[in-house]
Amino acid sequence: MMDETDLKNRKGTRNGSVTRSVGSIIKPNEEEVKATMLQKDVGLLSGICLIVGTMIGSGIFISPKAVLEGTGAVGPCLCVWAACGVLSTLGALCYAELGTMITKSGGEYPYLMESFGPVLAYLYSWTTIFVLKPSSFAIIALSCAEYASTPFYPGCTPPVMITKCLAAAFILLIVLVNCLSVKLASYVQNFFTAAKLLIIIIIVVSGIVMLAQGNTQNLTDTFKGASTSFGAIGLAFYNGLWAYDGWNQLNFITEELKNPYRNLPLAIMIGIPLVSVCYILVNVAYFSVMTPTELLQSSAVAVTYGDRVLYPVSWLVPLFVVFSTFGAANGSCFTAGRLTYVAGREGHMVKILSYISPKYFTPAPALIFNGILSIFYIIPADINTLINYFSFAQWLFYGLTALALIVMRFTRKELERPVKVPIIIPAVVVIVSCYLVLAPIIDKPEFEYLYCTVFIVGGLIFYYPFVHRKFSWTRRVMRPITMHLQLLMEVVPPELE
Secondary structure (H helix, E strand, O other), rough: OOHHHHHHHHHHHHHHHHHHOOOOOHHHHHHHHOOOOOOOOEEEHHHHHHHHHHHHHHHHHHHOHHHHHHHHOHHHHHHHHHHHHHHHHHHHHHHHHHHHHHHOOHHHHHHHHHHHHHHHHHHHHHHHHHHHHOOOOOOOOHHHHHHHHHHHHOOOOOOOHEEEEHHHHHHHHHHHHHHHOOHHHHHHHHHHHHHHHHHHHHHHHHHHHHHHOOHHHOOOOOOOOOOHHHHHHHHHHHHHHHOOOOHHHHHHEEEEEEOOOOOHHHHHHHHHHHHHHHHHHHHHHHHHOOOOOHHOOOOOHHHHHHHHHHHOOHHHHHHHHHHHHHHHHHHHHOOOHHHHHHHOOOOOOOHHHHHHHHOOOOOOOHHHHHHHHHHHHHHOOOOOOHHHHHHHHHHHHHHHHHHHHHHHHHHHOOOOOOOOOOOOEEEHHHHHHHHHHHHHHOOOOOOHHHHHHHHHHHOHHHHHHHOOOOOOOHHHHHHHHHHHHHHHOOOEEOOOO
């Protein structure tokens, strides 16, 4: 049987013979491209599409009413959407500095590792890999499946079993695409991002036409009846910021970005303001034909809008919602695989998860692992509850990452910083994160938050024997398992740069 070295040698020989057979001259930089590691295949356009495509899922089309519920009026609602865009941009600027200072993939993971050490980085990877990423992938796939199956069941809700089976099929398809090629996954992301931007343009332009025709009654005296409750407005911000979630996605694939020092901050500064403008204009378009009460009562706001404005081509809206959710699911899978891959490479997950395909240069084991977990999350009756309770954990890690930026300004002064933001920006992000972590717990304290905290800290049970002590018996158990999985999936350890 072949071991890891045999597989790597076989791959190297095959590449060498093919290259020499065509009589080409191998240059040093071409040899580096052939190395068994993730390739720099993601350009500026693909980076922008990853950010935009992951941020814009189904929320803005289906249920943008959560912000309106908290604010109580159109004016404050639009102000909150704009303010959330500004706050997301501030957070992304912090990540731009971190991503150009520490050019490693894995999102928050390498930044927490550099600033606070391996324990906190491990707890982040433990929580994100096993709960946050796969459950988010599952929810997006379920949403996509629901809208894809609805036309086949007119007048009623699609059977739950059909929706779940279709969602599982979508997950398998997306994982397959991501395992086959980084470029193919990028092309899929670019196409579906273009599709969702197209339907947004259609909604916005038709909204402008409606306003030009005099349908401005809902946009006059917009602050009348506005909520003055600090808690209600805070909840509106909480829901608005969740609609913007995904602004950190490009930091998960920093190692695969072409010229990350230029493209990472540029993609962030183009992508997030673009999403902010889209969100505000789409909401204005909705209010051109719907009163706040009608918007709150609608189960699918964009579909209601399409029925009133785009008839007889109103069927375009649910079709493009499917496109939008599929693109968001693809982006979620793309980035989740990189975190699992990096955690495996650092020894915080089993080593097989850090192996890559020498044929396709993709982290296939990590992608497949994330896909399997996501399918498991489809099975329960309601995983939205799980996500809601774990949402505070996401903002906890955002806050810690912004704090890491502040800490490294004093502890890692020697690191080069191509992008350097004023220190007030990460300070604001830390304060906002603290509020978003504590607000739901204080507003409605429940035991579920305690269970989630116990799960996060419970990761230390596995950290001590498997990561910190590295007991010899664990290696003896894992070695044959790793070898057989390596042969089954035809993957090899990544080569060091």
